[in-house]
Amino acid sequence: MLKWALIFFLVSIVAGIFGFTNIAAGAATIARVLFFIALAIMLVFLLLGLLAGAAIV
Numbered sequence: 001m002l003k004w005a006l007i008f009f010l011v012s013i014v015a016g017i018f019g020f021t022n023i024a025a026g027a028a029t030i031a032r033v034l035f036f037i038a039l040a041i042m043l044v045f046l047l048l049g050l051l052a053g054a055a056i057v
Contacts, residue, residue, distance in 0.1 A: 001038035005031045 008031035016024035 001034055001041065005034035005038060008034065 008027045012024045012027035012031060015021075015027060
């Protein structure tokens with residue numbers, strides 16, 4: 001998920017350099033959404049790992 005967010009971020013930067021502002025804005029939006037989805041998934045797994053560790057101990 002973070003890999004795709006980074007790819008869309010790089011596409012956004014390259015498109016912005018070449019003047020394709022609409023494509024850059026769209027790619028930046030996709031990158032932002034993917035980043036926050038990955039962040040939410042990471043937090044869920046962190047919480048599950050903490051709860052599983054507490055259940056074992």
